[in-house]
Amino acid sequence: MKILVCIKQVPDMESKFKIAADGRWYDNSDLVFRMNEYDEYAVEQAVRLKEQVGGELTVLSIGPDRVKETMKKALAMGCDRGVHVADDTIAAKDPMTIAGIIAEYAKDQNFSCIFTGMQSQDRGSGQVGVLLAEMLGLPAVTTIVDFAWDGDLFSVKRELEGGIKAKVTVQGPALFTCQLGLNTPRYPTLPNIMKAKKKELISLPVEQLQKTVILQETERLYFPEKKSGGLILEGEVASLADRLIGILKEKTAVLA
Amino acid sequence: MKVLLVAEYREGKLLGSVNELLGFAESLTAETGVFLVGKKDNLPKFSGRLYLADVDKHRDYNPDGHKALLLQAVEKEQPDLIVFSHSSYGWDLAPRLAFALKTCQISEVVAVEGNSFVVPACNSKLRRQVKSLSAKTVLTLQVGAFQASETGGEPTVIDINVEAAPRISFTGYEAAVGGGVDLTKASVIVSAGRGIGKPENVAMIAGLAAALKGEYGASRPVVDAEWVEHNRQVGTTGQSVAPKLYVACGISGAIQHLAGMKKSEFIVAINTDRDAPIGEVADVLVVADLKQFVPVLTEKLKAL
Numbered sequence: 001m002k003i004l005v006c007i008k009q010v011p012d013m014e015s016k017f018k019i020a021a022d023g024r025w026y027d028n029s030d031l032v033f034r035m036n037e038y039d040e041y042a043v044e045q046a047v048r049l050k051e052q053v054g055g056e057l058t059v060l061s062i063g064p065d066r067v068k069e070t071m072k073k074a075l076a077m078g079c080d081r082g083v084h085v086a087d088d089t090i091a092a093k094d095p096m097t098i099a100g101i102i103a104e105y106a107k108d109q110n111f112s113c114i115f116t117g118m119q120s121q122d123r124g125s126g127q128v129g130v131l132l133a134e135m136l137g138l139p140a141v142t143t144i145v146d147f148a149w150d151g152d153l154f155s156v157k158r159e160l161e162g163g164i165k166a167k168v169t170v171q172g173p174a175l176f177t178c179q180l181g182l183n184t185p186r187y188p189t190l191p192n193i194m195k196a197k198k199k200e201l202i203s204l205p206v207e208q209l210q211k212t213v214i215l216q217e218t219e220r221l222y223f224p225e226k227k228s229g230g231l232i233l234e235g236e237v238a239s240l241a242d243r244l245i246g247i248l249k250e251k252t253a254v255l256a
Numbered sequence: 257m258k259v260l261l262v263a264e265y266r267e268g269k270l271l272g273s274v275n276e277l278l279g280f281a282e283s284l285t286a287e288t289g290v291f292l293v294g295k296k297d298n299l300p301k302f303s304g305r306l307y308l309a310d311v312d313k314h315r316d317y318n319p320d321g322h323k324a325l326l327l328q329a330v331e332k333e334q335p336d337l338i339v340f341s342h343s344s345y346g347w348d349l350a351p352r353l354a355f356a357l358k359t360c361q362i363s364e365v366v367a368v369e370g371n372s373f374v375v376p377a378c379n380s381k382l383r384r385q386v387k388s389l390s391a392k393t394v395l396t397l398q399v400g401a402f403q404a405s406e407t408g409g410e411p412t413v414i415d416i417n418v419e420a421a422p423r424i425s426f427t428g429y430e431a432a433v434g435g436g437v438d439l440t441k442a443s444v445i446v447s448a449g450r451g452i453g454k455p456e457n458v459a460m461i462a463g464l465a466a467a468l469k470g471e472y473g474a475s476r477p478v479v480d481a482e483w484v485e486h487n488r489q490v491g492t493t494g495q496s497v498a499p500k501l502y503v504a505c506g507i508s509g510a511i512q513h514l515a516g517m518k519k520s521e522f523i524v525a526i527n528t529d530r531d532a533p534i535g536e537v538a539d540v541l542v543v544a545d546l547k548q549f550v551p552v553l554t555e556k557l558k559a560l
Contacts, residue, residue: 163432
């Protein structure tokens, strides 16, 4: 089976973010980058499917040169080859444009199964996977938390609100967007990290693949206001505990 | 301004989220239409046109069919905005519609700023103001971000029907993992987040909960990692709670978690990160390493 998994490199969300000089995005310096968390589940599921049925698993990512580091992790997890779309201005592109770039690459490749994360941690639009499927004319199932292939049909479960799941079957080729908890993403082993260095990782210029116009623009990125009247306590733990107990006695009835 | 709101229907019931969509439309003083794949005996209460398709025929989940129906409603209504809840139904269907109409979609809107929309970024640590460059715009609204409408009224029903062969077969629901702990009855809840670091530290959180005569809960990553059972999960995919005191330990504050606990009467967050989004709802943010702070706090509470 020919399988594609699309991943995004994002900043570690624990980072101290700073707003970039143009006020429209975060400042990239001093950030640690990693694989979008949702995409780790997508890669793991893609690798498991490939291990089950054989074939070839391609990992694709768009962005500046540094995203190749994240792609190497996917290769070390078990992807066979990497396609890097070189683009230094990815942050200014909207979901329709990004999906269009991937669709332009994927349209002649006859992938039987495509995985993406259900959303990215930085932009969180949750659109790219579904748009990609629409562009390729494939059925898409979003937010999957369970996945199986029986040789004929994909059987998946979608996560709904309140812990309820919807059971869904679909004939391939199809696209799935992966929710947290779908599986347990593996850690790459040292031998697999070494092996990954020898795997094919090609770069394509984005100009070759971008066909659509941009439909939305970010005007401003900023920090939200904290709860008004919210108190921030800092200091040594014993005195912090005393201060917190004092506040709980004053403001709540739970210590009565 | 004309808006078309996309209501949701699941397992025989109209979902209440439509009232937030109606509230959003009212805040824009927009002419309002609603689209629903549902039933005539369970309609949203508003004054305007309701485009209704029969759920018995089109099912609860059938993206190909619902997209075709919605496109018909858009064709008749010609709205400027097509508005969904940012829910498992909305984020699934909205991009399909945006692609069919070749329009911009802006996801998880929390506020309107002039002609632009504000959405969260970077796990809710930041806000992003976005402008649509297309004539029509598709929006999904963050659940809980807009005040529900209580205006009421009677819609004028316009039946719609269109055949589209579904490529996806919806075969039924699987009920939530039930039983165990009913957190909604606890007056104090102490919840563990990813910041607890390892499963052995769940006992420390349970110990603090016991010292406060409450229950312990957990955020999604801790449940996904199987450190705590699902029946203790707080958030949109777990339980929604509103205790007298909620203590969030090492929880960054993803919207799915905040939606399940922000109605608590008093919220204490313990986190090493001052900028964690949990700070937006916390009455007190204790900036500390919970592994050092929680045992000390627990001992002092026991000594009271």
